[in-house]
Amino acid sequence: MLGGYVASILAAGWITLSLALVSLLLAVLIGIAAALAKLSHSRTLRIIAGTYTSLVRGIPDLVMMLLVFYSLPAILNQKAQDLGWNVYIEFSPFVAGAATLGLIFGAYMTETFRGALMNIPKGQLEAAQAYGLTRFRIFWRILLPQMARLALPGFTNNWLVLAKATALVSLLGLPDVMFRAKGAAEATAQPFTFYLLAGGFYLAITAISLFALSLVARRYEVGVKELAR
Template sequence: MSGFFSAIAEAVSAFLGFIDPLCGPAGLFRWFAEGTLLACGDAGWGDEIAVGFLVTASLAVATLPVGLLLGFFIALAKQSQERSLRLSADIYTTIFRGLPELLTLFIVYYGLQILVQNLLSALGYQGAIEINAFFAGMIALGVVFSAYCSEVLLSAFKAIPRGQYEAGYALGLHHGRTMRLVILPQLIRVALPGLGNLWMALLKDTALVSVVGLTDILRQTGIAARVTKEAFLFYSIACALFLVLAFLSSLAFSAIESRVKRSEVRR
Protein backbone atom coordinates (compact mmCIF):
# COMPACT_ATOMS: atom_id res chain seq x y z
CA MET A 1 0.00 0.00 0.00
CA SER A 2 2.80 2.39 0.89
CA GLY A 3 4.47 1.70 -2.46
CA PHE A 4 1.23 2.36 -4.33
CA PHE A 5 0.70 5.78 -2.81
CA SER A 6 4.40 6.58 -3.17
CA ALA A 7 4.04 5.86 -6.88
CA ILE A 8 1.06 8.22 -7.08
CA ALA A 9 2.99 10.99 -5.32
CA GLU A 10 6.00 10.46 -7.59
CA ALA A 11 3.80 10.51 -10.71
CA VAL A 12 2.21 13.80 -9.67
CA SER A 13 5.60 15.31 -8.86
CA ALA A 14 7.00 14.12 -12.20
CA PHE A 15 4.11 15.77 -14.05
CA LEU A 16 4.60 19.04 -12.21
CA GLY A 17 8.34 18.78 -12.85
CA PHE A 18 7.72 19.60 -16.51
CA ILE A 19 6.72 23.10 -15.45
CA ASP A 20 9.01 23.39 -12.43
CA PRO A 21 9.26 27.15 -11.85
CA LEU A 22 12.37 26.88 -9.69
CA CYS A 23 14.79 24.37 -11.19
CA GLY A 24 13.11 23.58 -14.49
CA PRO A 25 14.54 24.66 -17.86
CA ALA A 26 13.28 28.21 -17.24
CA GLY A 27 13.39 28.03 -13.44
CA LEU A 28 14.18 31.05 -11.29
CA PHE A 29 16.90 29.30 -9.30
CA ARG A 30 18.53 27.94 -12.44
CA TRP A 31 18.72 31.39 -14.04
CA PHE A 32 19.31 33.71 -11.10
CA ALA A 33 20.80 31.67 -8.25
CA GLU A 34 23.82 29.98 -9.82
CA GLY A 35 26.79 30.04 -7.47
CA THR A 36 24.63 30.62 -4.37
CA LEU A 37 23.07 28.38 -1.72
CA LEU A 38 19.93 28.28 -3.87
CA ALA A 39 21.69 26.89 -6.95
CA CYS A 40 20.25 23.80 -8.61
CA GLY A 41 22.25 20.59 -8.65
CA ASP A 42 24.91 19.51 -6.18
CA ALA A 43 26.16 23.08 -5.70
CA GLY A 44 23.13 24.27 -3.72
CA TRP A 45 19.72 23.52 -2.23
CA GLY A 46 17.62 24.59 -5.20
CA ASP A 47 16.59 21.08 -6.24
CA GLU A 48 15.51 20.13 -2.72
CA ILE A 49 13.43 23.29 -2.31
CA ALA A 50 11.92 22.80 -5.78
CA VAL A 51 10.85 19.28 -4.78
CA GLY A 52 9.32 20.67 -1.60
CA PHE A 53 7.42 23.28 -3.62
CA LEU A 54 6.02 20.61 -5.94
CA VAL A 55 5.07 18.32 -3.03
CA THR A 56 3.24 21.14 -1.24
CA ALA A 57 1.34 22.10 -4.39
CA SER A 58 0.56 18.45 -5.16
CA LEU A 59 -0.72 17.81 -1.64
CA ALA A 60 -3.02 20.83 -1.70
CA VAL A 61 -4.38 19.98 -5.16
CA ALA A 62 -4.91 16.31 -4.23
CA THR A 63 -6.65 17.22 -0.96
CA LEU A 64 -9.09 19.73 -2.48
CA PRO A 65 -11.39 17.27 -4.33
CA VAL A 66 -11.40 14.90 -1.33
CA GLY A 67 -12.46 17.71 1.00
CA LEU A 68 -15.03 19.13 -1.45
CA LEU A 69 -16.67 15.76 -2.07
CA LEU A 70 -16.85 14.85 1.61
CA GLY A 71 -18.03 18.35 2.51
CA PHE A 72 -20.80 18.20 -0.10
CA PHE A 73 -22.21 14.93 1.23
CA ILE A 74 -21.93 16.13 4.82
CA ALA A 75 -23.83 19.29 3.90
CA LEU A 76 -26.53 17.13 2.31
CA ALA A 77 -26.66 15.00 5.46
CA LYS A 78 -27.02 18.10 7.64
CA GLN A 79 -30.22 19.08 5.87
CA SER A 80 -31.57 15.55 5.56
CA GLN A 81 -34.98 14.59 6.93
CA GLU A 82 -33.31 11.60 8.59
CA ARG A 83 -32.40 12.52 12.16
CA SER A 84 -29.55 9.97 12.39
CA LEU A 85 -27.86 11.47 9.32
CA ARG A 86 -28.10 14.99 10.74
CA LEU A 87 -26.72 13.83 14.08
CA SER A 88 -23.81 11.94 12.45
CA ALA A 89 -22.92 14.96 10.31
CA ASP A 90 -23.03 17.27 13.33
CA ILE A 91 -20.76 14.94 15.32
CA TYR A 92 -18.32 14.73 12.38
CA THR A 93 -18.02 18.48 11.97
CA THR A 94 -17.80 19.07 15.71
CA ILE A 95 -14.92 16.62 16.05
CA PHE A 96 -12.82 17.77 13.11
CA ARG A 97 -13.44 21.47 13.62
CA GLY A 98 -12.65 21.11 17.30
CA LEU A 99 -9.42 19.09 17.06
CA PRO A 100 -6.16 20.85 16.16
CA GLU A 101 -5.11 19.98 12.62
CA LEU A 102 -1.76 18.66 13.85
CA LEU A 103 -3.46 16.27 16.27
CA THR A 104 -5.77 15.06 13.48
CA LEU A 105 -2.70 14.41 11.34
CA PHE A 106 -1.06 12.34 14.09
CA ILE A 107 -4.25 10.33 14.67
CA VAL A 108 -4.62 9.57 10.97
CA TYR A 109 -0.93 8.84 10.39
CA TYR A 110 -0.43 6.53 13.37
CA GLY A 111 -4.01 5.34 13.93
CA LEU A 112 -4.64 4.38 10.30
CA GLN A 113 -1.39 2.44 10.31
CA ILE A 114 -2.48 0.46 13.39
CA LEU A 115 -5.95 -0.14 11.94
CA VAL A 116 -4.63 -1.47 8.63
CA GLN A 117 -2.03 -3.59 10.42
CA ASN A 118 -4.70 -5.19 12.64
CA LEU A 119 -7.04 -5.83 9.70
CA LEU A 120 -4.30 -7.48 7.65
CA SER A 121 -3.14 -9.48 10.67
CA ALA A 122 -6.66 -10.84 11.05
CA LEU A 123 -6.46 -11.95 7.41
CA GLY A 124 -3.16 -13.73 8.04
CA TYR A 125 -0.68 -11.13 6.79
CA GLN A 126 2.11 -10.55 9.33
CA GLY A 127 4.31 -8.10 7.45
CA ALA A 128 4.98 -4.56 8.60
CA ILE A 129 2.67 -1.80 7.30
CA GLU A 130 3.72 1.81 6.91
CA ILE A 131 1.25 4.47 5.78
CA ASN A 132 2.65 6.88 3.22
CA ALA A 133 3.05 10.39 4.65
CA PHE A 134 1.54 11.99 1.51
CA PHE A 135 -1.58 9.82 1.77
CA ALA A 136 -1.91 10.42 5.51
CA GLY A 137 -1.57 14.17 5.01
CA MET A 138 -4.15 14.13 2.23
CA ILE A 139 -6.68 12.24 4.37
CA ALA A 140 -6.06 14.31 7.53
CA LEU A 141 -6.24 17.66 5.76
CA GLY A 142 -9.15 16.40 3.66
CA VAL A 143 -11.36 15.55 6.64
CA VAL A 144 -10.57 18.87 8.33
CA PHE A 145 -11.24 20.77 5.11
CA SER A 146 -14.50 18.86 4.59
CA ALA A 147 -15.76 19.76 8.07
CA TYR A 148 -15.39 23.48 7.36
CA CYS A 149 -16.45 23.08 3.74
CA SER A 150 -19.73 21.46 4.79
CA GLU A 151 -20.67 24.57 6.78
CA VAL A 152 -19.93 26.84 3.81
CA LEU A 153 -21.96 24.62 1.48
CA LEU A 154 -24.79 24.32 4.02
CA SER A 155 -25.05 28.11 4.18
CA ALA A 156 -25.05 28.23 0.37
CA PHE A 157 -27.84 25.63 0.23
CA LYS A 158 -29.92 27.71 2.63
CA ALA A 159 -29.35 30.82 0.50
CA ILE A 160 -31.02 29.16 -2.51
CA PRO A 161 -34.80 29.73 -2.41
CA ARG A 162 -36.99 26.66 -2.11
CA GLY A 163 -38.78 27.83 -5.22
CA GLN A 164 -35.73 26.88 -7.30
CA TYR A 165 -36.27 23.21 -6.41
CA GLU A 166 -39.99 23.49 -7.13
CA ALA A 167 -39.28 25.12 -10.49
CA GLY A 168 -37.07 22.18 -11.45
CA TYR A 169 -39.74 19.67 -10.44
CA ALA A 170 -42.37 21.69 -12.37
CA LEU A 171 -40.25 21.32 -15.50
CA GLY A 172 -40.34 17.55 -15.09
CA LEU A 173 -36.82 17.15 -13.74
CA HIS A 174 -36.25 14.49 -11.11
CA HIS A 175 -34.35 15.36 -7.94
CA GLY A 176 -30.91 14.41 -9.30
CA ARG A 177 -31.26 16.50 -12.47
CA THR A 178 -32.72 19.39 -10.51
CA MET A 179 -29.71 19.31 -8.20
CA ARG A 180 -27.25 19.11 -11.10
CA LEU A 181 -28.82 21.58 -13.53
CA VAL A 182 -30.54 24.09 -11.24
CA ILE A 183 -29.09 23.98 -7.74
CA LEU A 184 -25.38 23.22 -8.21
CA PRO A 185 -24.61 26.19 -10.52
CA GLN A 186 -26.15 28.55 -7.96
CA LEU A 187 -24.47 26.72 -5.10
CA ILE A 188 -21.04 27.22 -6.65
CA ARG A 189 -21.66 30.93 -7.17
CA VAL A 190 -22.80 31.47 -3.58
CA ALA A 191 -20.17 29.26 -1.93
CA LEU A 192 -17.16 30.29 -4.01
CA PRO A 193 -15.86 33.15 -1.77
CA GLY A 194 -16.02 30.94 1.32
CA LEU A 195 -14.35 28.04 -0.48
CA GLY A 196 -11.60 30.41 -1.61
CA ASN A 197 -10.86 31.28 2.02
CA LEU A 198 -10.80 27.59 2.95
CA TRP A 199 -8.37 26.89 0.09
CA MET A 200 -5.99 29.52 1.46
CA ALA A 201 -6.20 27.88 4.89
CA LEU A 202 -5.53 24.48 3.27
CA LEU A 203 -2.38 25.82 1.59
CA LYS A 204 -1.03 26.95 4.95
CA ASP A 205 -2.00 23.70 6.68
CA THR A 206 0.08 21.66 4.23
CA ALA A 207 3.12 22.80 6.22
CA LEU A 208 1.98 20.51 9.05
CA VAL A 209 2.86 17.37 7.11
CA SER A 210 6.55 18.15 7.53
CA VAL A 211 6.33 16.67 11.05
CA VAL A 212 5.59 13.19 9.64
CA GLY A 213 8.49 13.30 7.21
CA LEU A 214 6.93 14.54 3.99
CA THR A 215 9.42 16.57 1.96
CA ASP A 216 7.34 19.72 1.62
CA ILE A 217 8.53 23.33 1.50
CA LEU A 218 8.88 23.72 5.26
CA ARG A 219 10.78 20.47 5.78
CA GLN A 220 13.20 21.09 2.92
CA THR A 221 13.96 24.67 3.91
CA GLY A 222 14.24 23.60 7.55
CA ILE A 223 16.87 20.99 6.69
CA ALA A 224 18.77 23.50 4.57
CA ALA A 225 18.62 26.06 7.39
CA ARG A 226 20.04 23.61 9.94
CA VAL A 227 22.84 22.40 7.66
CA THR A 228 23.95 25.79 6.36
CA LYS A 229 23.14 27.86 9.51
CA GLU A 230 21.35 30.32 7.20
CA ALA A 231 17.94 30.09 8.84
CA PHE A 232 16.74 33.56 7.87
CA LEU A 233 17.54 33.01 4.19
CA PHE A 234 15.80 29.68 3.83
CA TYR A 235 12.77 30.49 5.96
CA SER A 236 12.40 33.69 3.94
CA ILE A 237 12.41 31.55 0.81
CA ALA A 238 9.68 29.37 2.39
CA CYS A 239 7.61 32.49 3.10
CA ALA A 240 8.05 33.70 -0.46
CA LEU A 241 7.00 30.35 -1.94
CA PHE A 242 3.85 30.14 0.19
CA LEU A 243 2.99 33.71 -0.78
CA VAL A 244 3.49 32.84 -4.45
CA LEU A 245 1.05 29.94 -4.09
CA ALA A 246 -1.42 32.22 -2.32
CA PHE A 247 -1.09 34.90 -5.01
CA LEU A 248 -1.62 32.42 -7.84
CA SER A 249 -4.61 30.98 -5.99
CA SER A 250 -6.11 34.44 -5.62
CA LEU A 251 -5.78 35.01 -9.37
CA ALA A 252 -7.36 31.63 -10.10
CA PHE A 253 -10.33 32.20 -7.80
CA SER A 254 -10.83 35.72 -9.16
CA ALA A 255 -10.93 34.30 -12.68
CA ILE A 256 -13.41 31.61 -11.63
CA GLU A 257 -15.64 34.16 -9.89
CA SER A 258 -15.60 36.40 -12.97
CA ARG A 259 -16.51 33.47 -15.20
CA VAL A 260 -19.35 32.43 -12.89
CA LYS A 261 -20.72 35.98 -12.82
CA ARG A 262 -20.60 36.24 -16.61
CA SER A 263 -22.46 32.94 -16.89
CA GLU A 264 -25.07 34.23 -14.45
CA VAL A 265 -25.56 37.41 -16.50
CA ARG A 266 -26.01 35.43 -19.74
CA ARG A 267 -28.78 33.44 -18.09
Protein backbone atom coordinates in the same frame (compact mmCIF):
# COMPACT_ATOMS: atom_id res chain seq x y z
CA MET B 1 26.25 25.62 -2.56
CA LEU B 2 23.30 27.74 -1.48
CA GLY B 3 21.96 27.59 -5.02
CA GLY B 4 21.69 23.83 -4.76
CA TYR B 5 19.56 24.11 -1.63
CA VAL B 6 17.36 26.74 -3.26
CA ALA B 7 16.83 24.52 -6.30
CA SER B 8 16.00 21.57 -4.05
CA ILE B 9 13.40 23.58 -2.15
CA LEU B 10 11.74 24.91 -5.29
CA ALA B 11 11.81 21.46 -6.92
CA ALA B 12 9.82 20.15 -3.96
CA GLY B 13 7.09 22.64 -4.83
CA TRP B 14 5.29 20.10 -7.02
CA ILE B 15 4.93 17.80 -4.00
CA THR B 16 3.35 20.59 -1.99
CA LEU B 17 1.04 21.54 -4.86
CA SER B 18 0.06 17.91 -5.48
CA LEU B 19 -0.70 17.43 -1.81
CA ALA B 20 -2.78 20.60 -1.69
CA LEU B 21 -4.80 19.73 -4.80
CA VAL B 22 -5.49 16.13 -3.77
CA SER B 23 -6.53 17.33 -0.31
CA LEU B 24 -8.78 19.97 -1.88
CA LEU B 25 -10.50 17.39 -4.08
CA LEU B 26 -11.20 15.18 -1.07
CA ALA B 27 -12.40 18.16 0.97
CA VAL B 28 -14.81 19.26 -1.76
CA LEU B 29 -16.26 15.78 -2.21
CA ILE B 30 -16.65 15.28 1.53
CA GLY B 31 -18.01 18.80 1.96
CA ILE B 32 -20.71 18.38 -0.68
CA ALA B 33 -21.76 14.98 0.66
CA ALA B 34 -21.88 16.18 4.27
CA ALA B 35 -23.69 19.39 3.34
CA LEU B 36 -26.39 17.41 1.53
CA ALA B 37 -26.58 15.07 4.52
CA LYS B 38 -27.09 17.98 6.90
CA LEU B 39 -29.94 19.29 4.76
CA SER B 40 -31.53 15.91 4.13
CA HIS B 41 -34.80 14.69 5.63
CA SER B 42 -32.98 11.77 7.24
CA ARG B 43 -32.34 12.36 10.92
CA THR B 44 -29.59 9.72 10.91
CA LEU B 45 -27.68 11.46 8.12
CA ARG B 46 -28.02 14.82 9.86
CA ILE B 47 -26.65 13.38 13.12
CA ILE B 48 -23.71 11.69 11.36
CA ALA B 49 -22.80 14.83 9.42
CA GLY B 50 -23.19 17.05 12.49
CA THR B 51 -21.04 14.74 14.61
CA TYR B 52 -18.36 14.66 11.93
CA THR B 53 -18.10 18.44 11.57
CA SER B 54 -18.16 19.02 15.34
CA LEU B 55 -15.45 16.46 16.07
CA VAL B 56 -13.12 17.48 13.25
CA ARG B 57 -13.38 21.21 13.91
CA GLY B 58 -12.79 20.64 17.61
CA ILE B 59 -9.51 18.70 17.24
CA PRO B 60 -6.26 20.53 16.33
CA ASP B 61 -4.99 19.80 12.81
CA LEU B 62 -1.64 18.47 13.99
CA VAL B 63 -3.24 16.12 16.52
CA MET B 64 -5.56 14.77 13.83
CA MET B 65 -2.63 14.25 11.46
CA LEU B 66 -0.60 12.35 14.06
CA LEU B 67 -3.59 10.19 14.91
CA VAL B 68 -4.08 9.21 11.27
CA PHE B 69 -0.38 8.65 10.55
CA TYR B 70 0.66 6.82 13.73
CA SER B 71 -2.36 5.66 15.72
CA LEU B 72 -4.73 4.49 12.98
CA PRO B 73 -2.25 2.04 11.36
CA ALA B 74 -1.36 0.69 14.80
CA ILE B 75 -5.04 0.05 15.58
CA LEU B 76 -5.65 -1.58 12.20
CA ASN B 77 -2.57 -3.79 12.54
CA GLN B 78 -3.67 -4.87 16.02
CA LYS B 79 -7.12 -5.77 14.73
CA ALA B 80 -5.60 -7.69 11.81
CA GLN B 81 -3.33 -9.57 14.21
CA ASP B 82 -6.28 -10.45 16.44
CA LEU B 83 -8.08 -11.85 13.40
CA GLY B 84 -5.04 -13.84 12.39
CA TRP B 85 -4.40 -11.90 9.19
CA ASN B 86 -0.80 -11.75 8.03
CA VAL B 87 -0.89 -8.13 6.86
CA TYR B 88 0.92 -4.96 7.83
CA ILE B 89 -0.71 -1.58 7.23
CA GLU B 90 1.36 1.57 6.93
CA PHE B 91 0.42 4.94 5.46
CA SER B 92 2.87 7.04 3.48
CA PRO B 93 3.26 10.67 4.61
CA PHE B 94 1.57 11.85 1.41
CA VAL B 95 -1.45 9.57 1.80
CA ALA B 96 -1.83 10.31 5.52
CA GLY B 97 -1.40 14.03 4.94
CA ALA B 98 -3.86 14.23 2.05
CA ALA B 99 -6.46 12.12 3.86
CA THR B 100 -6.15 14.15 7.05
CA LEU B 101 -6.32 17.54 5.33
CA GLY B 102 -9.22 16.30 3.22
CA LEU B 103 -11.12 15.27 6.36
CA ILE B 104 -10.30 18.47 8.22
CA PHE B 105 -11.18 20.90 5.47
CA GLY B 106 -14.09 18.75 4.37
CA ALA B 107 -15.72 19.83 7.64
CA TYR B 108 -15.18 23.50 6.84
CA MET B 109 -16.32 23.01 3.25
CA THR B 110 -19.45 21.35 4.63
CA GLU B 111 -20.53 24.54 6.37
CA THR B 112 -19.57 26.64 3.36
CA PHE B 113 -21.61 24.51 0.97
CA ARG B 114 -24.51 24.14 3.41
CA GLY B 115 -24.82 27.90 3.75
CA ALA B 116 -24.73 28.28 -0.03
CA LEU B 117 -27.41 25.63 -0.56
CA MET B 118 -29.66 27.23 2.03
CA ASN B 119 -29.54 30.52 0.11
CA ILE B 120 -30.90 28.98 -3.10
CA PRO B 121 -34.61 29.81 -3.44
CA LYS B 122 -36.77 26.78 -2.71
CA GLY B 123 -39.12 27.80 -5.50
CA GLN B 124 -36.54 26.73 -8.05
CA LEU B 125 -36.43 23.23 -6.60
CA GLU B 126 -40.20 23.01 -6.51
CA ALA B 127 -40.39 24.11 -10.15
CA ALA B 128 -37.77 21.53 -11.15
CA GLN B 129 -39.65 18.79 -9.35
CA ALA B 130 -42.87 19.90 -11.06
CA TYR B 131 -41.14 19.47 -14.41
CA GLY B 132 -40.26 15.91 -13.42
CA LEU B 133 -36.48 16.33 -13.18
CA THR B 134 -34.60 13.64 -11.30
CA ARG B 135 -32.70 14.44 -8.11
CA PHE B 136 -29.40 14.11 -9.91
CA ARG B 137 -30.42 16.51 -12.67
CA ILE B 138 -31.77 18.99 -10.12
CA PHE B 139 -28.47 18.91 -8.26
CA TRP B 140 -26.29 19.03 -11.39
CA ARG B 141 -28.23 21.63 -13.36
CA ILE B 142 -29.72 23.85 -10.63
CA LEU B 143 -28.09 23.40 -7.24
CA LEU B 144 -24.43 22.91 -8.14
CA PRO B 145 -23.95 26.00 -10.37
CA GLN B 146 -25.60 28.32 -7.85
CA MET B 147 -23.89 26.67 -4.91
CA ALA B 148 -20.51 27.22 -6.59
CA ARG B 149 -21.21 30.94 -6.99
CA LEU B 150 -22.55 31.46 -3.49
CA ALA B 151 -19.83 29.36 -1.83
CA LEU B 152 -16.93 30.94 -3.71
CA PRO B 153 -15.85 33.43 -0.98
CA GLY B 154 -15.82 30.74 1.71
CA PHE B 155 -14.24 28.25 -0.66
CA THR B 156 -11.44 30.72 -1.39
CA ASN B 157 -10.66 31.19 2.30
CA ASN B 158 -10.69 27.44 2.94
CA TRP B 159 -8.37 26.79 0.00
CA LEU B 160 -5.86 29.40 1.14
CA VAL B 161 -5.75 27.97 4.65
CA LEU B 162 -5.49 24.43 3.29
CA ALA B 163 -2.57 25.34 1.02
CA LYS B 164 -0.65 26.73 3.98
CA ALA B 165 -1.63 23.82 6.23
CA THR B 166 0.24 21.43 3.92
CA ALA B 167 3.39 22.58 5.73
CA LEU B 168 2.30 20.44 8.69
CA VAL B 169 2.83 17.26 6.66
CA SER B 170 6.59 17.94 6.68
CA LEU B 171 6.50 16.76 10.30
CA LEU B 172 5.56 13.31 8.99
CA GLY B 173 8.67 13.20 6.78
CA LEU B 174 7.16 14.25 3.47
CA PRO B 175 9.96 15.91 1.42
CA ASP B 176 7.91 18.98 0.53
CA VAL B 177 8.95 22.64 0.48
CA MET B 178 8.90 23.02 4.26
CA PHE B 179 10.82 19.78 4.85
CA ARG B 180 13.53 20.79 2.37
CA ALA B 181 13.71 24.31 3.82
CA LYS B 182 14.18 22.91 7.33
CA GLY B 183 16.95 20.61 6.12
CA ALA B 184 18.72 23.45 4.30
CA ALA B 185 18.42 25.72 7.32
CA GLU B 186 19.98 23.13 9.61
CA ALA B 187 22.77 22.27 7.15
CA THR B 188 23.81 25.87 6.47
CA ALA B 189 22.89 27.54 9.77
CA GLN B 190 20.95 30.13 7.75
CA PRO B 191 17.35 29.55 8.85
CA PHE B 192 16.17 33.03 7.90
CA THR B 193 17.16 32.64 4.26
CA PHE B 194 15.50 29.30 3.63
CA TYR B 195 12.42 29.79 5.78
CA LEU B 196 11.90 33.10 4.01
CA LEU B 197 12.14 31.27 0.69
CA ALA B 198 9.54 28.75 1.85
CA GLY B 199 7.31 31.59 3.00
CA GLY B 200 7.67 33.21 -0.42
CA PHE B 201 6.57 30.00 -2.09
CA TYR B 202 3.36 29.83 -0.05
CA LEU B 203 2.81 33.54 -0.63
CA ALA B 204 3.06 32.94 -4.37
CA ILE B 205 0.42 30.21 -4.16
CA THR B 206 -1.84 32.62 -2.27
CA ALA B 207 -1.37 35.44 -4.76
CA ILE B 208 -1.95 33.23 -7.82
CA SER B 209 -4.99 31.61 -6.21
CA LEU B 210 -6.55 34.94 -5.31
CA PHE B 211 -6.05 36.21 -8.85
CA ALA B 212 -7.48 33.08 -10.48
CA LEU B 213 -10.47 32.86 -8.14
CA SER B 214 -11.19 36.57 -8.55
CA LEU B 215 -11.55 35.95 -12.29
CA VAL B 216 -13.98 33.13 -11.55
CA ALA B 217 -15.95 35.40 -9.22
CA ARG B 218 -16.19 38.10 -11.88
CA ARG B 219 -17.48 35.57 -14.37
CA TYR B 220 -20.23 34.52 -11.98
CA GLU B 221 -21.10 38.15 -11.19
CA VAL B 222 -21.58 38.91 -14.88
CA GLY B 223 -24.08 36.07 -15.14
CA VAL B 224 -25.99 37.29 -12.10
CA LYS B 225 -26.16 40.84 -13.42
CA GLU B 226 -27.43 39.67 -16.76
CA LEU B 227 -30.16 37.61 -15.11
CA ALA B 228 -31.10 40.57 -12.92
CA ARG B 229 -31.79 42.69 -15.98
